[in-house]
Amino acid sequence: MKTTSTINQLRKKRESLTDPLGLVPTMGYLHDGHLSLVRQAKMECESVVVSIFVNPTQFSATEDLSSYPRDLDRDLELLKQEGVDLVWIPTVEEMYPPNFQTWVTVERLTSFLEGRSRPEHFRGVTTVVAKLFNAVLPQRAYFGQKDAQQSIVVRQMVRDLNMPIEIVVCPTVREPDGLAMSSRNSYLNHEERKAAVVLYRALAQAAHHFAEGERDSERIRQAMLEILTNEPLAEIDYVSIADLETLDEIQGEIDKALLSMAVKIGPTRLIDNVILGNR
Numbered sequence: 001m002k003t004t005s006t007i008n009q010l011r012k013k014r015e016s017l018t019d020p021l022g023l024v025p026t027m028g029y030l031h032d033g034h035l036s037l038v039r040q041a042k043m044e045c046e047s048v049v050v051s052i053f054v055n056p057t058q059f060s061a062t063e064d065l066s067s068y069p070r071d072l073d074r075d076l077e078l079l080k081q082e083g084v085d086l087v088w089i090p091t092v093e094e095m096y097p098p099n100f101q102t103w104v105t106v107e108r109l110t111s112f113l114e115g116r117s118r119p120e121h122f123r124g125v126t127t128v129v130a131k132l133f134n135a136v137l138p139q140r141a142y143f144g145q146k147d148a149q150q151s152i153v154v155r156q157m158v159r160d161l162n163m164p165i166e167i168v169v170c171p172t173v174r175e176p177d178g179l180a181m182s183s184r185n186s187y188l189n190h191e192e193r194k195a196a197v198v199l200y201r202a203l204a205q206a207a208h209h210f211a212e213g214e215r216d217s218e219r220i221r222q223a224m225l226e227i228l229t230n231e232p233l234a235e236i237d238y239v240s241i242a243d244l245e246t247l248d249e250i251q252g253e254i255d256k257a258l259l260s261m262a263v264k265i266g267p268t269r270l271i272d273n274v275i276l277g278n279r
Helices: 006-015 033-045 074-080 121-134 145-160 183-187 188-197 198-211 217-229
Strands: 003-004 021-026 045-052 086-087 140-144 168-169 234-242 258-263 268-276
Touching: 003 006, 006 086, 006 121, 021 033, 033 045, 033 140, 033 168, 045 074, 045 121, 074 168, 121 145, 140 145, 145 168, 145 258, 145 268, 183 188, 183 268, 188 198, 188 268, 198 217, 198 258, 198 268, 217 234, 217 258, 217 268
Parallel strands: 003 086, 021 045, 021 140, 045 086, 140 168
Antiparallel strands: 234 258, 258 268
16 A cells, blocks of 8 residues: 655556546544445445545634544554555645635535535535545545535536546444444543434434325424434534435425434534435
C-alpha cells in the first residue's frame, strides 16, 4: 500500500493504477462503516484509493474540528489489511492554498435538514469532494447511507458539473444494538451511549408502522417524536420525512420517503436515517 500527501505525488502514483478506480473519501478515525465502503470498492474496481482529510471548511466555528478524533497510524494499518492501493493524506495547506477563494455550491438541496442546521456545512463538503474527484479522477466514489443528504447533494453536483463518476451509496453499518457507526460515537460516555440507541429505535418504530400499512406522514412523524421525547438525554434538532430526490417535506400520504433525524445526546450531535418504500 502506497501513501502520499501532495497532489503532484498523487497524480504520479495514480498513473500506475488500473482503471476502473474507486475512491473512498473519509475524515479518518475509521470504523467498520468506512471499511464496508472499501470492501465494496474492492469488489467493483481494479484499484482503490482512500483519502483521509479532516476538512475544516465543513465545520462551523462552534463545531468540533479541533477535537475531532484522529488516529492515522491505526487507520493506515486497517487500510493495509483491506488491500487498499493508495492512501492520500493531504494537508490543509495542500487543499486550501493561500488566497483560496473558489467554492462549489449546490443550492436548493442544501437548504434543508443538515443545511438548515449547519448553513456552511455543505459548501465545504461539495468543494472538498470536487477537489478530491479532480485530483484522483475515479470512475466510482463510495459514500455511506448514514449521511443520506450528503450523498444526494454529491450526486447532484456530479450530475450538474458533468463529472464522469458513478456515486455508489452503501448501506449504513450498525452496532449490534442498532446505533449507526460514526466516528463521533467515541464522544459518548457510558450513559449517553445507551441513550443514543433512541435514534434507531425511533426510526425502526416508524419503519414498523409503515410495514404494517400506515401511510400517514404525520402519524409516522409523531411515532418517532414520541420515542425521542421519552429519552431524557435526547435533544431533538430535526425529525424529517422527506422526498428522496428533492428533500421536500412530505405531508399526507407516503409512498416512499427518507426518514432522517439529528439529535443531540448530551453534547454530541448524531444523525441517522432509513428509507421507506421502494426507491
